[in-house]
Amino acid sequence: MTEQVSPQAEQATVLPGSQAQALMTELASWRNTTTIVIVAGCVFEFKGVFPAGSIAEGYYNLALGEMGFSGHIKLQAIASIRLIERKHRGTDSFAFVFEDRKGQPIFKVYLGRDDQHVIHPEQLEQFQQIKANGLQPN
Secondary structure (H helix, E strand, C coil), rough: CCCCCCCCCCCCEEEEEHHHHHHHHHHCCCEEEEEEEECCCCEEEEEECCCCCEEEEEEECCCCCCCCCCECCCHHHEEEEEEEEEEEEEEEEEEEEEEEECEEEEEEECCCCCCCECCHHHHHHHHHHHHHHCCCCC
């Protein structure tokens, strides 16, 4: 399910991994997004609001609810966050790609879409602001 993209077709800005917690906190305030984890050729997708989290025992623990996406993220494993803009199946797509020290994706969070498959405009605006200015403290 991964696709090869030429460097000319993909535009990326890179944030330091030290901003991962702040970015995930920001994402938890957005409407639905799509989170993707690819492991050993298997693709796991979650469509919904990215959960809020808190630090405990060395991990950023995503809120555990009865249903939905949850997990434990080792912040030290995130070396960089790549902001990707590219065409996917003919449609503009925008993602935050959380990468390890080897530049390999740990997980990706794509901007959400409405029922007509249009990206939420406020998310696109926030993505572009982060891309242009970095992640600003609240």
